[in-house]
Amino acid sequence: MSANPVSRARLLGSAAIVIATATAFIAAWLSIGPSGLIWAYIIGGTAIGYAIVSIILHLRYPDAATAAWDEQNTQAHRNSLIFGYWAVLAVFLIFLTLSLTDRMDPAMAFYWLGPVLGVAPSAHYLTSVMRGRAE
Amino acid sequence: MSGKLITHLRAHRTKAGMTQADLAAAAGVSRKTINTIENGVFTPSTYLALTLAEELECSVHDLFELPDDPN
Numbered sequence: 366m367s368a369n370p371v372s373r374a375r376l377l378g379s380a381a382i383v384i385a386t387a388t389a390f391i392a393a394w395l396s397i398g399p400s401g402l403i404w405a406y407i408i409g410g411t412a413i414g415y416a417i418v419s420i421i422l423h424l425r426y427p428d429a430a431t432a433a434w435d436e437q438n439t440q441a442h443r444n445s446l447i448f449g450y451w452a453v454l455a456v457f458l459i460f461l462t463l464s465l466t467d468r469m470d471p472a473m474a475f476y477w478l479g480p481v482l483g484v485a486p487s488a489h490y491l492t493s494v495m496r497g498r499a500e
Numbered sequence: 501m502s503g504k505l506i507t508h509l510r511a512h513r514t515k516a517g518m519t520q521a522d523l524a525a526a527a528g529v530s531r532k533t534i535n536t537i538e539n540g541v542f543t544p545s546t547y548l549a550l551t552l553a554e555e556l557e558c559s560v561h562d563l564f565e566l567p568d569d570p571n
Contacts, residue, residue: 435529500532
């Protein structure tokens with residue numbers, strides 16, 4: 366793991382968001398665990414907590430923040446946002462099909478698009494880190 | 501335009517007695533970026549290439565070269 370505190374927080378924050386969202390999806394799919402609202406608080410709380418920690422670290426370690434957002438990491442971040450766009454579009458089409466065939470509540474589909482939108486870029490970024498393309 | 505950039509960054513860095521972390525700190529980038537440039541995974545921008553050359557007190561042409569044109 367990187368010695369850079371900003372990179373480290375980004376990696377752990379992204380991993381936490383991905384794990385929380387994946388767990389929520391699995392739990393919802395299996396109809397076990399807490400309600401969707403509780404999962405929304407868990408996912409949202411994780412994301413907001415990561416954002417706060419990230420802001421503090423950026424202010425506390427400006428040089429580390431510059432290095433953490435160098436051109437390679439910025440490129441990896443851009444790629445993750447592009448992936449996020451296509452992932453959400455694909456999931457929207459899946460949810461739309463499920464809703465139109467009465468296999469998913471449209472309101473539920475709408476609420477789940479939020480976590481997908483949040484987790485897809487993070488998941489792609491994690492993959493970039495694991496492939497050695499980002500820190 | 502295609503082809504993998506040939507890099508001599510590692511040779512010049514070790515010749516200068518610097519670690520990847522040293523060079524990364526001097527250039528204001530992450531150690532991973534230096535590592536991936538040395539391994540030919542990441543192609544740096546003109547700005548970063550010039551910065552690295554400046555830090556290693558050599559020319560950009562000493563650090564990088566284009567692959568031979570296969571045509």
